[in-house]
Amino acid sequence: MSGSTGERSTAMRYALALLVCAMTTLLVLPLFGHLDLANIVLLFTLAVVAVATWLGRGPAVLASFVAVACFDVFFVPPRFSFTVADAQYLITFVVMLLVALVITHLTAAFRRKAREAEQRAQEATFLQAVASALSGAMTMAQAAALLDGLCREHFAIDARLFVATVDNQLQAVDGGGEAPDGDVQRLADVVFRKGNATALPLADAGDRVTLLRALEGATRRRGVIALRCSREQASGEALWTALSAVVATAVERIHYVDVALATTLDMQSERLRSSILSAIAHDLRTPLTVLYGLADTLAGSDGLSDEQVATAAALRDQSHRMHRTVDNLLDMARLRSGRIVLRLDWQSIPELVGASAQSMAPWLDAARLQFRWPAALPLLRLDALLMQRVWCNVLENAAKYSPPGSTIAIGSEVIGTPESGSLRVWFDNAGDGFPTERLERVFDLFERGEVAASVNGMGVGLAVCRAIVEAHGGRIEAINRDGGARVLIELPLSMAPTMQNEQDLR
Amino acid sequence: MTDALTVLVIEDEPAIRRFVRDALRREGFRVTEADGVASALARVADALPALVILDLGLVDGDGLAFVEAFRIWADVPILVLSARQDEQDKVAALDRGADDFLGKPFSVAELLARLRALLRRATRSREHGQAVFQFGDISVDLARREVLRDGEPVKLTPLEFRLLALLLTNAGRVMTHRQLLVEVWGAAHIDDSHYLRIYIGHLRQKLERDPALPTHLLTEVGVGYRFVL
Numbered sequence: 217m218s219g220s221t222g223e224r225s226t227a228m229r230y231a232l233a234l235l236v237c238a239m240t241t242l243l244v245l246p247l248f249g250h251l252d253l254a255n256i257v258l259l260f261t262l263a264v265v266a267v268a269t270w271l272g273r274g275p276a277v278l279a280s281f282v283a284v285a286c287f288d289v290f291f292v293p294p295r296f297s298f299t300v301a302d303a304q305y306l307i308t309f310v311v312m313l314l315v316a317l318v319i320t321h322l323t324a325a326f327r328r329k330a331r332e333a334e335q336r337a338q339e340a341t342f343l344q345a346v347a348s349a350l351s352g353a354m355t356m357a358q359a360a361a362l363l364d365g366l367c368r369e370h371f372a373i374d375a376r377l378f379v380a381t382v383d384n385q386l387q388a389v390d391g392g393g394e395a396p397d398g399d400v401q402r403l404a405d406v407v408f409r410k411g412n413a414t415a416l417p418l419a420d421a422g423d424r425v426t427l428l429r430a431l432e433g434a435t436r437r438r439g440v441i442a443l444r445c446s447r448e449q450a451s452g453e454a455l456w457t458a459l460s461a462v463v464a465t466a467v468e469r470i471h472y473v474d475v476a477l478a479t480t481l482d483m484q485s486e487r488l489r490s491s492i493l494s495a496i497a498h499d500l501r502t503p504l505t506v507l508y509g510l511a512d513t514l515a516g517s518d519g520l521s522d523e524q525v526a527t528a529a530a531l532r533d534q535s536h537r538m539h540r541t542v543d544n545l546l547d548m549a550r551l552r553s554g555r556i557v558l559r560l561d562w563q564s565i566p567e568l569v570g571a572s573a574q575s576m577a578p579w580l581d582a583a584r585l586q587f588r589w590p591a592a593l594p595l596l597r598l599d600a601l602l603m604q605r606v607w608c609n610v611l612e613n614a615a616k617y618s619p620p621g622s623t624i625a626i627g628s629e630v631i632g633t634p635e636s637g638s639l640r641v642w643f644d645n646a647g648d649g650f651p652t653e654r655l656e657r658v659f660d661l662f663e664r665g666e667v668a669a670s671v672n673g674m675g676v677g678l679a680v681c682r683a684i685v686e687a688h689g690g691r692i693e694a695i696n697r698d699g700g701a702r703v704l705i706e707l708p709l710s711m712a713p714t715m716q717n718e719q720d721l722r
Numbered sequence: 723m724t725d726a727l728t729v730l731v732i733e734d735e736p737a738i739r740r741f742v743r744d745a746l747r748r749e750g751f752r753v754t755e756a757d758g759v760a761s762a763l764a765r766v767a768d769a770l771p772a773l774v775i776l777d778l779g780l781v782d783g784d785g786l787a788f789v790e791a792f793r794i795w796a797d798v799p800i801l802v803l804s805a806r807q808d809e810q811d812k813v814a815a816l817d818r819g820a821d822d823f824l825g826k827p828f829s830v831a832e833l834l835a836r837l838r839a840l841l842r843r844a845t846r847s848r849e850h851g852q853a854v855f856q857f858g859d860i861s862v863d864l865a866r867r868e869v870l871r872d873g874e875p876v877k878l879t880p881l882e883f884r885l886l887a888l889l890l891t892n893a894g895r896v897m898t899h900r901q902l903l904v905e906v907w908g909a910a911h912i913d914d915s916h917y918l919r920i921y922i923g924h925l926r927q928k929l930e931r932d933p934a935l936p937t938h939l940l941t942e943v944g945v946g947y948r949f950v951l
Contacts, residue, residue, distance in 0.1 A: 498779065501805055501826060506737040508827035513741050516830060532829075539827050559809075559944075562916035564923055570934050571941035578829075587934035595916050601809060601944045713916045718881050 226274070233267045233275030237282040241290055253291060257312050260287050264316040268323035276324065280316035284309050339455045342370045343462055350466035354473065359466055360391025363441070371449060378404045379431075379439035379467055386440060400426055404440040411437070425450050429457070431464035438467045486553070493549055500542045507535040533579070540608075544676045547605060551683040558599040558687060562713060565593055565628060565641060568600060572607035580615050588627040596639060597710045602684045606692075609677035610643050610703050618645035618700065634709055638690070642704045649696035658694040681705075727772035727841070728752045732762040732788065733803070734780050742775065745830040746837075758782035763791060771798060773840060775833075776820070778804040778811050786815055793819035799840035803828065809944050813898055816945065821895045823945070839894030839950070855890045857938050857951045860929050862890060869929075876928050881906060885921050886929075889939065889949040898946040922947060 240263040244256055260283040268276035288298060292305050300306060346366050353359040360377035367375040377389045378401075386408045388401065407428045419425050427450045431439045441463055443456065511532035515525055550556050566589045573585055614624045625644040631637050650658055659682035678692075685692045690707040729746050733739045734757045743753045754771065756762035758780055766774070774792070778785040789800060802823040804812045812823050821840050824833060846852050853865040859872050864887050869876040878886065885906050889897060903912050911917060922941075926933040940948045 497805070502735055502738070505827040506735070506741065509738065509741040509830060512829045512831070513745055536827060562919055564919045566934055567919065567923065567941055568943065570936065571943050573935060574940070575943075582935055585935070589934060595919055604943045713914070715914075715917065715920065718879055 229271045229275045230278055233271055233279040234282060236263055236267050237279055237286055240283070241286045245290060248291060253308075256291050257287060257308065260284075261312065261315055261319065265319050265323060268320040269327065272327070273320060273324035276320035277317065280313055280320060283316060284313050287312065338370070339452075339458075342366065343455075343458055345370070346459065347462045347466075350463065351469075353466060353470060356389045356467070356470055357391055359463075359470060360389040362391075363463060364391050367443065371445065373449065374444040376400070376442040376444075377439065377463070377467075378408065378442070379471075380408070380437065400428075400442050404428055404442055408437060408440050423447065427456060429460035431460055431467055433464050433468040433471075435468075438464055438471065489553055490550075493546060497542070497546050501539065504535050504539045504542065508532055508539065511535060536579075540612075541676060544605070544609070544680045547602070548676065548680050548683060551680070551687060556687060558602070560597045560599060562595040563598045563600050563603070564595055565589075565639065568598070568603055569607045569626060569641070572604045573611055575604070576608055576611055580611060581621070584615065584621065584624050585611075586623050586625045588625060590628060590630075593628060594630065594634060594639065594709055594712055596707055598688060598707070599684075602687070606681045606684050606705070609681050610705070613677060614643045614645040614701075614703065618647040622646040630709070631706070632709075634712060637709045638706045639709055640704060640706050642702050644697065644700055644702045646700040649701040650694050652696065655694055655696065659692060726750055726752045728754060728769065729837070730754050730756065730762065730765055730771040730774045732756045732758075732774065732780070732785070733777040734758060734782070735777070738777070738803075741830070742833070745834065749834055759785070759788045759791075762788055766792060766796065770796060772844075773837060774798060774800045775837075776800055776802050776815075778802055778815060786811060786818065789815050789818045789820050797844075799844050801833075801836055801840060813900075813945055816896055816898045817900055822948070823896060823942075836894075843892070843894040851891070855893070855951065858929075858931060862886065864890070871929075878925075878928065882921055882924055882928075886925055889947060890951075893949040893951045896942050896946050896948045900946075902946065918947075 237260075240260060244251070244259055248256075264276060264279050264283055267279040285298075288300065288305075288309060289296060292308075293301055346363060349362040349366060350359050353362055356377065356379050363377055364375045367373040377391060378386045379389055381387050386401075386405050388404075403426075407430050411430050411432075423446065424444055425447055427443045427445060429441050429443070430437055431441060441460055443450075443459075511528050514520070515528035515532055520528070566587065570587070573580065573582060611624070618624065623646065626642070627644070628639060628641045630639055659678050682692050685705055685707070688707055690705060692706075693704045695702040695704060729751045731739055731742050731746070731753060733742065733755070736757075739755055739757070743755065746753045754765055754769075756765050759782055762774075762776075765771075776785050776788060785802070789802075792798075792800070799822075800815075800820040802812065802815050802820045803826060804815075804823055805826050816823065821843075822836055824836055853863060855862045855864070860876070861870050862868070867883060869878055869883070869886070885902065888902065888905050899915050899918055900912060902918055903914060906921075907914065907917055922939065923933075926936050926939055930936040930939060938950050940950060942948055
C-alpha cells in the first residue's frame with residue numbers, strides 16, 4: 217500500500233529521471249578524453265538502473281531514451297550534434313537502448329515483487345497479531361477494542377464490530393471508539409442479513425470509504441465488521457476476507473464462552489433451587505409426620521372420652537391434610553421451575569386411579585366411587601407419581617364439593633387413532649358444580665394470583681393438576697353438567713409397545 | 723408373647739423415634755434405637771433384632787448403605803420409612819433387599835400391620851414354605867398349580883400363575899417392577915414394564931372381587947406391587 221512511488225506525483229518522477237540524466241552528463245563531461253566511450257556508455261546505463269530502481273518503470277524508459285540522446289550529442293563525434301560520423305555508433309546506440317530497457321523492465325519487476333512480498337509480510341503480521349490478540353479476549357467489547365487498536369496501528373484504519381444478539385438482531389459492540397453513524401448501522405444490517413453480496417464500500421465525506429464484511433461462523437453468521445479506510449486499502453480483497461474469517465472465529469468462540477458461562481450459572485442456580493426445595497420439604501414434613509403420628513397414637517389410646525378421641529382424630533386428619541398441601545406446593549414449585557424431568561413409563565389408567573383412590577381411603581369413602589372403565593383401555597406413557605397426584609387431587613375435590621354419600625362416577629374413552637388420538641378420563645360428582653363465573657379459571661390460581669380462590673380450598677390442588685397434565689401434553693377442563701360437575705382430563709396416546717405372546721416368551 | 727421380639731428403629735428424628743418406640747412397646751415388642759448407619763450396624767452386631775425399621779433420609783448418610791451391609795449376612799425383615807419424593811432411593815432399597823416401605827406421614831396402625839405381615843412372612847419362610855394360600859374367596863395351591871374361586875377352578879395362563887406364585891410367596895413384601903420382571907419374564911425384559919401392567923390387570927380381573935379397587939393385589943405407585951393376604 218505504501219512506497220516511494222505512491223508518495224511522489226508522476227510528473228515529478230519523470231522530471232527527476234531527466235534530472236538524473238542531466239547530472240550524469242554533467243559529471244561525465246569533464247572526464248571526456250580520459251575515458252573510453254565504451255565506459256561512458258556503461259555510466260549512462262548505470263544511471264538508467266538507478267532511475268529504474270528509484271523511480272519505477274515509466275521514468276526509466278524515458279531515461280533510457282534521454283541517456284542515448286545525451287551520449288550521442290555530448291560524447292559521440294561530431295559532438296554537440298545528433299549527426300553520427302561513424303555508422304557503427306548506431307549499433308552502440310541500439311544496444312545501449314535495448315540494455316537500458318531490459319534493465320528497466322527487470323528492475324521494475326523486481327521492485328514490484330519486493331513491494332508485494334513486503335506488503336504480504338505486513339498483512340500476515342497484522343492477521344497474526346489480530347488472531348493472537350483476539351484469542352485472549354473474553355468479551356465482545358474487549359475483542360472490538362483490540363481489533364480497532366490493531367487496525368489503527370497497522371493500517372490507520374477504524375474498525376467497528378457488530379455482533380448478533382440472542383434474538384438475531386445486529387448490535388454495535390462498544391469497544392471504546394466512536395459510535396457508528398446511522399448509514400453504517402443500516403448497511404451493516406443489510407450485510408448481516410444477506411451476506412457479503414451487498415458489501416459495496418460506503419463512501420465517506422472525505423476520501424475514505426467504509427468497507428463491510430459479514431462474519432461467517434461455523435454454524436451461522438455471527439456479525440459484521442465495518443472498516444473505515446482509503447479507497448486503495450478497500451481494494452485489498454484477500455486481506456479483508458482473511459481478517460473477517462479471523463474475527464468470525466474469535467466472535468464465535470466468545471459466543472460459546474458466554475453460552476458455557478450461562479449454562480454453568482443456570483446449573484448452579486438450579487442445583488441451589490432443588491437443594492433449597494428438598495431442605496424446605498424435609499423441614500416441613502418432619503414436624504407434620506411427628507404431629508400426625510402423635511395424634512394418631514393419641515386417637516388410638518385407651519381411656520379417652522369420645523370427645524377427646526374426636527379431637528385427636530381431627531388433629532391427625534388436619535396434619536395429614538397440611539402434609540398433602542405441602543406436597544402440592546412443593547410439586548408446584550418443581551413444576552414451575554420448568555425443569556422437571558418426567559419419569560415416563562407405560563401405565564394403566566384404571567390401575568393408577570384405583571391405587572390413588574386407595575391411598576386416599578381414610579379421607580374418601582370408597583363406596584362412593586363408581587368406576588365405569590371400558591374393557592381394554594390402552595396403556596399411556598406417564599409419570600406415575602405425578603399423575604397419582606392429579607387423580608388424588610381431583611378425587612379429593614370431587615368428594616369435598618358433593619353431598620356426603622353421593623356417587624362419584626369415573627369414566628373413560630379413547631378419542632381418535634392410537635397414533636394421534638387421546639384418552640379422556642372424567643370424574644363426575646353431584647352437587648352445585650363449580651361457581652359459573654370461575655369455571656374458566658378453576659385451574660388458574662397461580663396464573664392470576666387470585667389467592668382468594670384458595671380460601672374455599674380449590675386453589676393449589678387443581679392448579680397442580682393442570683401443571684402436571686400439561687407437562688404430559690394433555691389438558692384439563694372443568695365442566696358443569698346437569699346436577700353436578702365434571703373434571704375432564706385428556707392425555708395423548710402413544711404407540712402401544714409390542715408384546716410377545718406367552719408361547720414365545722417361555 | 724413369652725419371649726418379646728426385638729425391633730431396631732433407625733431414625734435420626736428423635737420425635738418420630740419416640741412415638742414409634744411407644745407404639746411398639748405398647749404392642750409388646752422390645753425396642754432398640756439407633757440414630758444413624760454407624761450406630762445401627764454396631765447395634766445389630768451386638769444382638770440381632772427380629773425386624774428393622776429404617777428411615778432412608780438419615781443425616782449421617784445413606785440408609786441404602788445399611789441395607790447393603792446388613793443384607794450380606796442377615797435376612798431379618800427391613801421396613802423402610804421414606805418421604806414420597808425419595809422414589810429412587812425407595813426402589814433402590816427394595817431392590818437391595820429391603821422388604822417393605824411406608825411413606826411419611828404414616829399411621830401407627832398401618833405401621834404395626836405392615837410389621838406383623840413381615841414377621842408372619844419371616845416365620846413362614848423359616849418353616850420351609852407354604853403351598854396353600856387363602857384370600858377372599860380364592861384359594862391357591864401352588865404345589866397342585868390349582869386356583870379356585872368358591873371351589874370353582876379359575877383358569878390362569880402359565881405366566882399369570884408364575885406371577886401370582888411369586889407375589890404370594892412374597893406376600894407382605896413389596897416386589898419392585900424390576901424384581902417381578904426378572905423373576906417372571908427374565909432379565910432381557912427388565913424394561914418391559916407394560917408386560918406387568920397387562921398381567922396384573924388380568925390377575926385382578928380373575929381374582930379380585932372389584933378389579934377397579936383391588937384389596938389383595940395392590941399397586942405401589944412408581945415402585946411395584948404388594949400382595950396382601
